[in-house]
Amino acid sequence: MIVPPRWNRGHGYMPSTFETVAGIIAETCDIPREKITPESHAINDLGIDSLDFLDVAFAIDKAFGIKMPLEQWTQEVNEGKVSSDEYFVLGGLCANIDKLVAAKVA
Amino acid sequence: MRLEYFQMVDRIIQLDPEARIVRAESTVPDESPVFEGHFPGHPLLPGVLMIETMAQTGGWLVLATLRFSRMPFLAQVKEAKFRGFVTPGQKLEVGARLVQDGSGYAVVTGRIDQAGRKVAEAEIRYGVAPFPNETLRAQMLQMARRVAVPEAYLPEELASGG
Secondary structure (H helix, E strand, C coil): CCCCCHHHCCCCCCHHHHHHHHHHHHHHHCCCHHHCCCCCECCCCCCCCHHHHHHHHHHHHHHHCCCCCHHHHHHHHHCCCCCCHHHHEHHHHHHHHHHHHHHHHC | CEHHHCECCCEEEEEECCCCEEEEEEECCCCCHHHHHCCCCCCCCCHHHHHHHHHHHHHHHHHHHCCCCEEEEEEEEEEEEECCCCCCCCEEEEEEEEEEECCCEEEEEEEEEECCEEEEEEEEEEEEEECCCHHHHHHHHHHHHHCCCCHHHCCHHHHCCC
């Protein structure tokens, strides 16, 4: 049996969300698209630094019409309340983007 | 403008966080050590200082939008263009528009006009972070008064006190 990764249990993401995010990262950070997977950690695996992440965040906010609460997320990770995987592994990031998009529509 | 002190903005003439725009005016000084090097016999306001002028003008808009709760720090400049020479004594109008008010960052587009002609433009991105200390925050508030940021956009504890 294939056990889905923790971030994908019960709160998956839209495949189109991942495609958009991966495209943004590939273009903004000059990373080959094929290296970017839902399991990739933006910092640990892809080596995106804080300035590039600012670019990525801007492009994601614009593409989805949302405002990712990056300051809150960073604080939660720094305080050890949440694993950085929740927000920085792309599958987790996409799940959170979908939640923000859903909250906007609701 | 006092170039040596990086005081690029003389006076805010319009600041509207709801409309996401700011306009300011600045007069290039007649004399400055900067012109001794840039350039001998042909004084010009350096392009990097025009970027700084747009960044500071947009910065006041970001500060006002956040009611001075956090400080924008220059992080990125994109598509900067300098379309004309700016010389000592010229009066400049500087404008900026807030494109994105993100969490931990902000993006503005800025422009400088001289006598109705666009002389510079750029997209400017800031990292937005808590003030690192009270000294800086106090200085920024003092500067806000100097450049005439409307009282309504200063922190509430100051605005109410006049």
